[in-house]
Amino acid sequence: MVLSSSFQVLGMPGVTALFLAQQRKITTGIRVSMREAEDLLETEVQASIMGQRAELRSVDTGEFVRSVDGQTTNDSVTIVSNVPQAKIMEFGTSRLQARRHFGNTMARNKNKLIEIVEENITL
DSSP: OOOOOOOOOTTHHHHHHHHHHHHHHHHHHHHHHHHHHHHHHHHHHHHHHTTOSSSOOOOSSSHHHHHOEEEEOSSOEEEEOOSHHHHHHHHOOSSSOOOOHHHHHHHHTHHHHHHHHHHHOOO
């Protein structure tokens, strides 16, 4: 004599569709969050460079502030500058105090970045 048991899960297509819909909402929310974070950070770094935040002003010709650019992927944002003085201003030298436009901007806006993600990812 062979004993066996079996069970069937009902409603799997509906559950699967629900999870796929949630995944789409999350993916869209992340994409929107990354674009908003890029805009915020780019603007804030530029404001810092122009002396509108706690850091010392770093504008002479305007080349540095104009060089600030955001680069966004599906799940990350990078704010960059390709001018030589960017590294000097951020980290300083033996004769120039570090201004930390990028690092301080990130620290100053950490909670706002979290809020942006929370606002855009609603289930």
